Amino acid sequence: MKLKDPDKIQLIYNATLKLVKESGLAALNMAAIGKEAKLGMGTIYVYFKSKEELINSLFHSLKRLNTQRIYATLTPDAPFKINMKELFDNYIINRIDYFEEHFFVEQCSNSHYLDAESRQLDEEAFHGVFELLDRGKKELLVKDMDNAVLTAHMMGSANEIVALCMKQKIKITKAFLDGAFTLCWDSIIR
Amino acid sequence: MKLKDPDKIQLIYNATLKLVKESGLAALNMAAIGKEAKLGMGTIYVYFKSKEELINSLFHSLKRLNTQRIYATLTPDAPFKINMKELFDNYIINRIDYFEEHFFVEQCSNSHYLDAESRQLDEEAFHGVFELLDRGKKELLVKDMDNAVLTAHMMGSANEIVALCMKQKIKITKAFLDGAFTLCWDSIIR
Amino acid sequence: MKLKDPDKIQLIYNATLKLVKESGLAALNMAAIGKEAKLGMGTIYVYFKSKEELINSLFHSLKRLNTQRIYATLTPDAPFKINMKELFDNYIINRIDYFEEHFFVEQCSNSHYLDAESRQLDEEAFHGVFELLDRGKKELLVKDMDNAVLTAHMMGSANEIVALCMKQKIKITKAFLDGAFTLCWDSIIR
Amino acid sequence: MKLKDPDKIQLIYNATLKLVKESGLAALNMAAIGKEAKLGMGTIYVYFKSKEELINSLFHSLKRLNTQRIYATLTPDAPFKINMKELFDNYIINRIDYFEEHFFVEQCSNSHYLDAESRQLDEEAFHGVFELLDRGKKELLVKDMDNAVLTAHMMGSANEIVALCMKQKIKITKAFLDGAFTLCWDSIIR
DNA sequence: CATGAATGAGACTTCATTCAT
DNA sequence: CATGAATGAAGTCTCATTCAT
Numbered sequence: 079m080k081l082k083d084p085d086k087i088q089l090i091y092n093a094t095l096k097l098v099k100e101s102g103l104a105a106l107n108m109a110a111i112g113k114e115a116k117l118g119m120g121t122i123y124v125y126f127k128s129k130e131e132l133i134n135s136l137f138h139s140l141k142r143l144n145t146q147r148i149y150a151t152l153t154p155d156a157p158f159k160i161n162m163k164e165l166f167d168n169y170i171i172n173r174i175d176y177f178e179e180h181f182f183v184e185q186c187s188n189s190h191y192l193d194a195e196s197r198q199l200d201e202e203a204f205h206g207v208f209e210l211l212d213r214g215k216k217e218l219l220v221k222d223m224d225n226a227v228l229t230a231h232m233m234g235s236a237n238e239i240v241a242l243c244m245k246q247k248i249k250i251t252k253a254f255l256d257g258a259f260t261l262c263w264d265s266i267i268r
Numbered sequence: 269m270k271l272k273d274p275d276k277i278q279l280i281y282n283a284t285l286k287l288v289k290e291s292g293l294a295a296l297n298m299a300a301i302g303k304e305a306k307l308g309m310g311t312i313y314v315y316f317k318s319k320e321e322l323i324n325s326l327f328h329s330l331k332r333l334n335t336q337r338i339y340a341t342l343t344p345d346a347p348f349k350i351n352m353k354e355l356f357d358n359y360i361i362n363r364i365d366y367f368e369e370h371f372f373v374e375q376c377s378n379s380h381y382l383d384a385e386s387r388q389l390d391e392e393a394f395h396g397v398f399e400l401l402d403r404g405k406k407e408l409l410v411k412d413m414d415n416a417v418l419t420a421h422m423m424g425s426a427n428e429i430v431a432l433c434m435k436q437k438i439k440i441t442k443a444f445l446d447g448a449f450t451l452c453w454d455s456i457i458r
Numbered sequence: 459m460k461l462k463d464p465d466k467i468q469l470i471y472n473a474t475l476k477l478v479k480e481s482g483l484a485a486l487n488m489a490a491i492g493k494e495a496k497l498g499m500g501t502i503y504v505y506f507k508s509k510e511e512l513i514n515s516l517f518h519s520l521k522r523l524n525t526q527r528i529y530a531t532l533t534p535d536a537p538f539k540i541n542m543k544e545l546f547d548n549y550i551i552n553r554i555d556y557f558e559e560h561f562f563v564e565q566c567s568n569s570h571y572l573d574a575e576s577r578q579l580d581e582e583a584f585h586g587v588f589e590l591l592d593r594g595k596k597e598l599l600v601k602d603m604d605n606a607v608l609t610a611h612m613m614g615s616a617n618e619i620v621a622l623c624m625k626q627k628i629k630i631t632k633a634f635l636d637g638a639f640t641l642c643w644d645s646i647i648r
Numbered sequence: 649m650k651l652k653d654p655d656k657i658q659l660i661y662n663a664t665l666k667l668v669k670e671s672g673l674a675a676l677n678m679a680a681i682g683k684e685a686k687l688g689m690g691t692i693y694v695y696f697k698s699k700e701e702l703i704n705s706l707f708h709s710l711k712r713l714n715t716q717r718i719y720a721t722l723t724p725d726a727p728f729k730i731n732m733k734e735l736f737d738n739y740i741i742n743r744i745d746y747f748e749e750h751f752f753v754e755q756c757s758n759s760h761y762l763d764a765e766s767r768q769l770d771e772e773a774f775h776g777v778f779e780l781l782d783r784g785k786k787e788l789l790v791k792d793m794d795n796a797v798l799t800a801h802m803m804g805s806a807n808e809i810v811a812l813c814m815k816q817k818i819k820i821t822k823a824f825l826d827g828a829f830t831l832c833w834d835s836i837i838r
Numbered sequence: 839c840a841t842g843a844a845t846g847a848g849a850c851t852t853c854a855t856t857c858a859t
Numbered sequence: 860c861a862t863g864a865a866t867g868a869a870g871t872c873t874c875a876t877t878c879a880t
Contacts, residue, residue, distance in 0.1 A: 082843065102380045104294055107870060118845040120873080129871065185378050190292050223447055226436070230428040231451045238424025242416055257413055261421045265455035273860090297853060299863090308862035310856085319854060462864065482760045484674055487849060498866040500852080509850065565758050568751075570672050603827055606816070610808040611831045618804025622796055637793055641801045645835030653839090677874060679842090688841035690877085699875060841880085849873075856866080 087125050089115040091136050099178045103133075103185035133191045140179045141199045147172050149206050158214050159263070165210065166236065166259045173240045174250060204229055211266075220266050232262045277315055279305040281326050289368045293323075293375035323381045328389065330369045335393040337362050342396075348404050349453070355400065356426065356449045363430045364440060394419055401456075410456050422452045467505050469495040471516050479558045483513075483565035513571045518579065520559045525583040527552050532586075538594050539643070545590065546616065546639045553620045554630060584609055591646075600646050612642045657695055659685040661706050669748045673703075673755035703761045708769065710749045715773040717742050722776075728784050729833070735780065736806065736829050743810045744820060774799055781836075790836050802832045 093114035097106055108129055112119035126132035148168045152161055173180050186192050207229050214220030220228070239258050243250060283304035287296055298319055302309035316322035338358045342351055363370050376382050397419050404410035410418070429448050433440060473494035477486055488509055492499035506512035528548045532541055553560050566572050587609050594600030600608070619638050623630060663684035667676055678699055682689035696702035718738045722731055743750050756762050777799050784790030790798070809828050813820060 086843090102378060105380050108872080109870080112846095119871095120845050120847095121843080123872065124843060124845095181378075188292060188375055190294055221450075223451075226432055227429060227448065228451075230432045231425040231448070234424035234426070234428025234431075235421040235455075236424070238420040238427070239417060241424075242420045246416070258417065258421070260411075261413075261418075261455040264457075265425075265451040267454075298855080299853075302863085309854095309864095310862050311860080313855070314860065466864090482758060485760050488851080489849080492867095499850095500866050500868095501864080503851070504864060504866095561758075568672060568755055570674055601830075603831075606812055607809060607828065608831075610812045611805040611828070614804035614806070614808025614811075615801040615835075616804070618800040618807070619797060621804075622800045626796070638797065638801070640791075641793075641798075641835040644837075645805075645831040647834075678876080679874075682842085689843095689875095690841050691839080693876070694839065841878105843877105843879090845874100845877080847874100850871090852870080853866100853868100856864105857862105858864090859862085 086117065086121065089117065090122055090125060090132065091139065094132065094136055095178045095182050098182045098185055103189055130191050133186060134193050134196050137183060137186050137192065137196050138199065140183055141203065144172065144176070144179070145203045158217055158219055161210055162214070162263065163259055165207065166262060167255055169236050170240055170255060170258065171250065173236070174243065177244060218268065221268055228266055231265060235262055276307060276311065279307060280312055280315060280322065281329065284322065284326055285368050285372050288372045288375055293379055320381050323376060324383050324386050327373060327376050327382065327386050330373055331389045331393065334362065334366070334369070339396045348407055348409055351400055352404070352453065353449055355397065356452060357445055359426050360430055360440070360445060360448065363427070364433065367434060409458065411458050418456055421455060425452055462504070466497065466501065469497065470502055470505060470512065471519065474512065474516055475558045475562050478562045478565055483569055510571050513566060514573050514576050517563060517566050517572065517576050520563055521579040521583065524552065524556070524559070529586045538597055538599055541590055542594070542643065543639055545587065546642060547635055549616050550620055550635060550638065551630065553616070554623065557624060599648065601648055608646055611645060615642055656687065656691065659687060660692055660695060660702065661709065664702065664706055665748045665752050668752045668755055673759055700761050703756060704763050704766050707753060707756050707762065707766050710753055711769045711773065714742065714746070714749070719776045728787055728789055731780055732784070732833065733829055735777065736802070736832060737825055739806050740810060740820065740825060740828065743806070744813065747814060789838065791838055798836055801835065805832055
């Protein structure tokens with residue numbers, strides 16, 4: 079008896095990410111995924127009930143991984159600004175290093191594929207930022223504004239800056255990161 | 269695109285916007301547009317060569333309108349900060365008042381429908397911001413950073429904040445606008 | 459503008475009946491129907507929402523036609539036995555002349571295609587027989603048994619006899635019909 | 649078909665009957681049979697070359713069993729009418745007690761699964777009835793009509809009456825059986 | 839022998855586009 | 860010009876059968 083092979087799921091995920099990067103979510107089809115993953119089309123249905131389930135499953139997986147990577151290196155004892163910078167850098171670098179994954183996530187975000195559960199995954203990811211901002215406020219460093227607004231401001235900024243980098247093929251240097259962070263830092267401090 | 273009946277074009281545009289708002293770009297189909305616009309499906313092909321052309325044409329039209337609306341009320345002689353605030357408010361309000369249109373534009377942005385020309389439309393819209401930022405630098409108000417980065421920062425922030433408002437149904441007050449602007453202003457000034 | 463062509467429905471019905479006769483309901487597929495009817499496969503979906511709807515619609519249509527044909531020539535004023543014989547002959551002949559249709563109906567009867575409404579169509583058809591049997595009872599000709607049982611007995615007999623004829627290619631003569639009727643008549647009279 | 653484990657064959661048969669009763673022959677699939685029988689799907693292919701062979705094999709088996717059960721209790725020396733009644737009762741009761749099996753047989757009867765050999769199995773079963781009818785004719789009790797027609801008449805009647813009972817959940821009493829037999833008896837006697 | 843993961847042919851259905859009216 | 864019926868390519872998904880373990 080052949081055992082259900084956990085590697086196949088990763089194979090399918092990778093094929094999906096590659097195809098979406100190349101041609102967009104709308105052009106994604108099961109036959110192509112099978113071909114790219116070097117699996118029969120039917121095999122995908124051994125691991126996923128439907129195209130929708132595959133997409134949601136990958137979406138979940140990426141969101142989880144992404145959150146982990148961003149917060150992984152944080153050192154709670156360090157000063158607020160250090161943590162903030164670390165978080166910011168992680169966010170930007172992660173978004174660039176795993177561009178393919180973020181592209182997939184964004185393509186999904188406004189698609190009809192995403193189920194209700196998937197649409198609420200962001201909340202978790204925000205938890206860490208909100209806590210950090212609360213600490214900043216307690217230390218009288220951060221403006222007394224709604225955490226959601228502060229976070230939206232920084233994340234929106236970071237996302238758009240990364241998009242700019244990808245489009246203009248700007249190489250991310252330490253100087254560039256520092257500059258981008260300065261913008262965010264100056265905006266949120268009192 | 270023939271010019272026989274400009275009203276029909278607007279009818280088709282409006283139907284398209286409504287349908288995309290309701291069900292997303294992926295669910296958009298020609299039969300539905302015809303029905304919504306109370307036109308025969310074939311009629312759409314009198315005005316547009318293909319679905320792709322219709323989408324690109326509407327995309328262009330919206331981008332143009334949008335740029336006009338944002339810059340319309342600017343008074344070049346006013347102080348830099350006044351202009352900046354006006355531009356910021358316009359941008360935010362416009363994005364909320366014409367949410368349907370921006371939703372369409374965003375859905376298109378990552379779709380395979382958009383042609384090369386459409387993908388470069390942003391540049392024009394940036395022109396005005398870039399000029400204003402140049403003035404701000406000359407007046408030693410604005411940080412000496414790449415205009416594209418500064419713009420990405422502010423636009424990304426504004427977009428994400430608007431998304432937050434739409435999601436949480438936050439009513440935009442003068443105070444809210446002022447707060448959001450403060451974040452951007454504090455970030456870009458020296 | 460081309461008008462929806464009512465003939466097409468009949469074309470599709472006929473193709474379906476022919477294919478089911480040849481290979482059974484289980485082997486029926488939409489591509490084959492299109493080909494047989496000399497229509498594009500998509501055209502079938504202009505007239506029917508799904509394969510299931512096509513099958514139910516044809517089933518309904520045949521049940522209706524069938525009931526009409528059986529009762530059409532009845533003359534209520536004639537003696538009970540005349541009416542009974544007429545009904546019996548009509549039933550048998552109709553089942554043979556429209557064998558293709560009855561074969562389709564039978565294939566459907568136990569299939570997962572039939573919806574709840576279709577499954578109840580028989581009741582109507584029984585109405586006329588039940589009334590006639592009631593009259594026979596009033597005239598003290600017919601045994602005092604449940605109409606449903608009497609009808610099941612006669613219909614079951616007729617169906618199986620027709621099946622025998624079709625299988626052994628027995629030509630239906632007046633004598634044969636009279637013999638078959640005698641069996642039924644003798645069974646139901648007191 | 650190997651003979652390694654006859655129990656497994658019965659397991660597969662039972663699973664098949666249950667599934668067909670629940671959802672019809674058209675919905676039957678090999679994976680479901682395996683699951684229901686608590687066997688691996690591949691195991692079925694150890695005992696049967698194909699789905700078709702499984703179905704035909706079960707069909708044969710049921711036909712054989714069924715014929716045995718109907719004729720088992722007959723006492724050749726008893727009077728003709730006693731034998732006839734016994735046969736009739738057996739037929740009806742057998743059809744009700746083994747409804748699941750008959751349902752399967754009927755679903756198969758018009759399917760593309762059945763091979764030529766299976767389609768001719770009825771003939772054997774008729775043998776006993778034909779002999780009995782010949783005796784009835786010799787005793788000048790039974791009408792001088794073709795055995796096949798007489799048999800079709802009685803079997804058709806019985807089948808339809810059982811169908812009625814199953815549909816309306818009529819409980820089979822001695823009185824009911826007697827009534828149903830009367831119909832058949834009155835029809836075939838001179 | 840027993841298993842169930844793997845496969846791909848083939849089924850149903852959608853939809854952009856054409857074209858006869 | 861206006862229409863929507865007609866089309867078939869292409870997409871999703873099922874399932875009988877095979878085969879590696």
